[in-house]
Amino acid sequence: MSLSSLLQSCIQQTKETLISMVDIDGHGHRLVHLDLKGAPPRVNYYEQLFPLIRSFGATGLLIEYEDMFPYHGKLKHLQALNAYTPDDIAKLHSMAEVNNLIVIPLVQTFGHFEYVLKHDENRALREVEHYPNALCPTHPDAFPLVTKLITQVLELHPKDKHLHIGADEVWHIGRCLRCQDEMESHKITTNDLFLMWVLRLAKWIKAKYPHLTLIMWDDMMRQIPLEKLLSSGIGEVVEPMIWQYHAKKFEFPPDLFSRYGTVFDGLWVASAFKGATGSTQFLPPIQHHINNHLTWITTLAEHKHQFKKYRGICITGWQRYDHYAVLCELLPVGIPSLCLCLRVLTHESFTETDHDSVSQQLGFSHRINVIPFPRPQVIEQGMQFPGYRVYIGVQMWSNFVCKYQAISNSEGMLGWFSDYQRSKNFTNPVQVESIMKPLQEVLQNLTELRSHFIPWLLEIFYEDTVEEWVGSFIDPLLEKLSQVIEECRKQINIGGRVKNYKKIES
Structure with missing residues (x-):
């Protein structure tokens, strides 16, 4: 190996070590969620965004492509007109690597499957024929379709070490006749049907991609008894990401953390910096999101010791509530909120000093207005942040x-x-x-x-x-x-x- 190659290898190993240390130092990752099912930015916008969020303490990205992914072959019809190209995704990875940000792709595999089920080619796979929300887990074509989706995504994410499989808000599970026959013949419930699908998929992924750590949203498991979670073996193949976007009071089952801590080794949580306070919201109520993060800090201090590994928090930024909803707060409009929330996480507090520091770094001459309503309000003009x-x-x-x-x-x-x-x-x-x-x-x-x-x-x-x-x-x-x-x-x-x-x- 040449001296330059050896040097480059050492630099790369150092980067990977630094990134992985964030995951094990007790503080966990701070992921920023990019929801691309609405208002996806041009790729060159990330050149400005990634250094900014890294400077405020972000350590990774959770990228939810939906129809912005360049699916090909029999899945090509899923692409949006402006879908990213393979070169775009390679460039995105390169920009993330330069800024020491890990990348985690999110592929919906059960609920929120509108971007697939809206197409006539996939209509037969709906759980409810008139609703494009949920996939039917007992349809013979469902599993081959989802594995093709995952395979194509991972082809363009070969070095990533995590995959998020979604699986939240599967509202209509068990409604079709095929699923009802399955439940009746095996004397199982919708909870069993949910676990069966996730387990089948997770085991397939782990067998084909053993280097991956799998993550899933937790909400469909919140009411499943401990004994059923343990006997299913779900804790051996995935890690839950517990999401909660309320400001001050989290509405969880009282035994949620102890139950999950018994079943799962690793814990992820999810907060929000925008897109979580109303489907027609256009300005994020920043104080709400700051309070959400402060409450998460308190909640984690109380409960994360119940898990062997605290993996980190994902700061979600939903762009629309589902594939058919109107756009909510645009990403550039949420940047001040995101940076303030990152500051809260890194300092585990929110003081006047924190408020002043973030405001000055983003070019505000006064403090960022964290309470955007009622209107009208005075608008600053001299900021300098992307968008x-x-x-x-x-x-x-x-x-x-x-x-x-x-x-x-x-x-x-x-x-x-x-x-x-x-x-x-x-x-x-x-x-x-x-x-x-x-x-x-x-x-x-x-x-x-x-x-x-x-x-x-x-x-x-x-x-x-x-x-x-x-x-x-x-x-x-x-x-x-x-x-x-x-x-x-x-x-x-x-x-x-x-x-x-x-x-x-x-």
Whole structure:
């Protein structure tokens, strides 16, 4: 081996040692979740994002591709139009490695399977024919399909040491006739059916990829008795990731940690920095997420000793609640929340010093506003973090929405411009003119924002994301404003006439 090759090998070993030490030093990993089933960033955005999150203490990534993965062959129909390429994923790994971030792919294998089951080619594999949420575990084509998904993903993740198999919120398990016949003939419950599927899949993965540590969401196991978990052997093949996104009170079964600690050697948990407080949320309530992490710190201090190994925490950032839901907080809008939450985890507290330090590092001249509502609020302009223009644009949009709502609920609108009054063309032009002026101002402001915001979005996102966000949030408001202003003009031109009464039929 040449001297340069030997040196490179030593550097690589040192990196791997440093990364693995994080997993065993008692503090565990701090993973950042990338939910790509909505608003997936262009790959070059990660060049800015990864150094930032590493500087705040992140040690890895949990990447949930869904249809952004470049499936091929008989799975090619699963790809989104802008799916990442194999070269993109290689580049993503390279950027992660440079920043000492481990990569863990997440492949849904049971529930939240919409990105597969929405296609006609896979419709027969639904647990409930009309619902695309859950896979039928007894369908003969289900297991071959899922193993193909996993095989293709792992082909592009050959060096990764973990795989997350999802398996959360399998709401409709045991509903199809085939599954009911299976349960009846073997005298088993839906809990048994769930464990049977996960075990079959996990054992297959472990046999083919023995170097992998498997992780799964825990919620479907929360009510399963200890004896059943132990007898199933589930603890020998997977590790649970316990998720909870509430701010201060975690609603777990009282014996959850002791039960899991008896069954599983390793423990993962999951918090949230965005996407967990409402499916239509557009600005993360940062104080809620800070409190969520503080509560996790307290909870772990009380319970993690019940496990042989505490693996770490994943800070989730959901981009939509399921494959069909609207977009919630965009990733750049959540960056201040993410960095504050990472600071909470690394310092195990949240002080004024922590708040000031993170704010200054992200370029805020004042403290980051951790309580974004009510609106409107003053918006800073001079930040310097990846995607800050999108952050500013969403803040501005939310202010304009607030102004529109205030006008719509004003005394002038409700008292002189109601639906009934307009239907009778019985309005006072003096009042209508006072209503129209602020509406025109909001329309002008929003139109101007749209012209700037689209290029800002396109710097980070693909065209379909920009079309969806603008089409979901900005354009409908522009249309409403235009319609109301046009009605104002109509009523002003009518000029305060006598109301025409219509006899009510008895």
